[in-house]
Amino acid sequence: MSKLRLLPVRLRPEPGEHFSAYLLRLAVANGRSSVKELFSTLRIGGSKAQNHQSPDTQAALAGWLGLSPAELSCYVVRDEILAKVTAHDSSRIYRNLELRVPRICTACLRKKKRMPAYFGQLPFTHCYEHRHELIHACPHCNDQFEWSEELFECRCPSCKADLKASTRPVQLPAYASDLRSRLSDSNVLNHFIRDLLLALQCILVPLSTDLSARERPPTEIAPWPQLLDQAYTLLNESTAMQSWAETCRVHRSPTAVIGAFAVYLPIYALVEKLALPWPFRDLNWLSGRQSVKESAAENATSLALVDHRLLSQVLGCQPTEILPLIESSALRGLSGHRSIRDTRFDLVTLAKQVEQLETVVSGQVIDMVHAARIASAHGGHMGHVLAGILLKEIPFRPNSDRKALLDGAFVGVDSLLAWMAKHLASLEAAHCTLLETIAITGMNKQEITTACSLGLIKPLGWKRELCFQGGEISRLLSSHISIKRWSKMSGVPARRPLASLTESCFEAAIAGVLYKRTEELDSWLNSFASR
Ligand SMILES: [Zn+2]
Ligand SMILES: [Zn+2]
Incomplete structure (x- = not known):
């Protein structure tokens, strides 16, 4: 070097x-x-x-x-204004409020050749000293400013026009005044910013599928003062926000397609908010601290917050398997979170929930490994099983000396099958990849391709990779029995029925693989399971 x-x-x-x-x-x-x-x-x-x-x-x-x-x-x-603003707040629509374009107050530049740090933060659109609106573009040539030496001389970097008279003092818009009046209390200030940006999201891109852009504001040179003004108005109309939250909840597809990295903002943030007096909340869920306004008594019931990784250890599943727990509302993730990784869960509530689980008294039970196989044959995984358990849809018998909830536990097989069948049905409109289709049907790629050529199942497209609509897979499985899927779900090796199946009179769609579903075949196969 x-x-x-x-x-x-x-x-x-x-x-x-x-x-x-x-x-x-x-x-x-x-x-x-x-x-x-x-x-x-x-x-x-x-x-x-x-x-x-x-x-x-x-x-x-x-x-x-x-x-x-x-x-x-x-x-x-950080300047005294930003000292109270959380630098990165995952419960916000935009984690980072920092804009990259210069925004200037010409009065500040003229007098001190200074730019305070808060000029670069999205919600701060005005200079609080001079009450000027900050400008990011030249009023003469309309060109966006760059970090160039002309700025210090109050000239436009592009057309060199004199900008000294370019910002007129204005009456601060309501949101800007509100922002300023909250500067003394960091909790209230941060909640205000969060609420304001949530409302802003409603104006900008409701239901946007471009989730990668969430980190930063969508376009840094938007007319923020007008937009924030609109957002502020909306913020005070709880019905408008409520109906937006509803719409978000109905249209889950933007979050569904990205799986474990699902972005829950703004849905959960809104739902959380709407349950409490609108528009401001004083409880900061995210930091896990109670605000100073909370009484000592309320602090006693304090939350034991863990992230999804720790929670998965407690439950005995994979971190990625936590997602269905939130989706099915089996567990509440605290805070309006940006992604599953930022969610906090309350162990105290969970412990109470677990305590109330009924233990299995009758019916056939299976272990968790077997349960996971059944879940996989329905396009799900252990997380879906857990969700069913916590929602008391699936009878559960925990092991008394367990390290994690699922350690050595048993679940009722009939309820599990019914619960997972519901999950498979919910995939009706979902796109299942080839791998997922293989997991659900138990058939390999070649066998699936054969089924396609026989017209038993219609692929969504061949172009990039073979994939299927969930409903198409469901229909195949309701009209036909895949022997390997049956074996996966029953735990009986496929070779046992296959030995006599070839000589039987059951109608094969693909010999040794796929048979037409009949009551006779069902009960014939079940006789293997009960042996
Ligand atoms: Zn100024
Ligand atoms: Zn210019």
């Missing part, structure tokens, strides 16, 4: 300064005209150059300043 070089002029960030504005000062001091140019000199590229505030970027920069990354981050002190 070559010896680390240093920038000739090594300015330090000022307390409360917008980090990108600091970078711009640093660039100008070192003879560069923009942050972009500074980064290219320092060979900071890619996503680091895009995201000025990321720890990676700061670490890369620290070396050039002769500082350790930790030393540099000590200099980055």
Whole structure:
């Protein structure tokens, strides 16, 4: 490694300064005209150059300043307004409120050549000192600003127009005043921001399927003051929000397609909210702390919050299997969470729920391994079994000296079959991949292809990969019996019935694999299971 070089002029960030504005000062001091140019000199590229505030970027920069990354981050002190705003809040629509485009108050620039950090935060659309609306584009040429030296001179980086008179003092819009009036209480402030952004989401992209964009605001140069104003109005109309929450709940497909990474915002956040006095809540579920307003008595019933990983250990399933528990409402995930990974669960409530489970007294029981096989033959997994157990749909006999809930436990097979059949039916409109189809039918790829060519099951498409609609699989399984599926569910090796099946008179669709479902065949097969 070559010896680390240093920038000739090594300015330090000022307390409360917008980090990108600091970078711009640093660039100008070192003879560069923009942050972009500074980064290219320092060979900071890619996503680091895009995201000025990321720890990676700061670490890369620290070396050039002769500082350790930790030393540099000590200099980055949030201004008093942002000190109370949670930097990353997973219960928000947008985790990150930071905008990458410069927004300026010309009065601030003219007087102090300064940009406070809060100018870069989505909900803060006005300068609280001058009551100016922050601008992100030139009123003359309409070009969006860049982090370029002209900004410090109040000139447009593109057309060089003088911007000194560009922002007129305005009456602060209601949301901006509300935001300011809440600055003293971080809890209330953060809830206000969250509520405001939830309402904003309702205006912007209700039911959007583009979930990857959730981390950051959809477009950083949207007319935020107008949009936030609309959101604020909506926030105070609980019926509008309520009907939106309903719509979200009905249209689950955007979350269903991404499986375990399902994004539950805004559905759960809204549902949570709607159960409580609208529009503000004082209880911060996410941090697991009760707000100071809660009385000591209420604190006594405090929550034992765990994440999905810990919860899966307690229950004895895989972390990814927690998802059906929330989907079926067998468990409540606390907080309006962004994804299953951010959800918190209350162990105290769960313990009570487990206590109330009835133990199996009659009927045939099977162990959990067998239960998992049955779940898989219905397009589900252990999580679905667990959901049935916790909802008391499936009789359950836990093992008395268990480490996890499912350790050495037994479940009632009839109820399990009925419960899982419901799950398979719920997949009617779902797209099942080839692997899922193999798991459900027990047939291999070649056998499935044969069934397709015989017209027994219609694939959704051949183009990329073979896949099927859930309903199509259900129909095949109701008209036919797959011997390997039967074997998987009954626990009887397939070779046993197959030995005599070939000589039998049962009608085969695919010999040795798929037979026409008749009552006679059903009971004939069942006789193997009871032996
Ligand atoms: Zn100002
Ligand atoms: Zn311009």
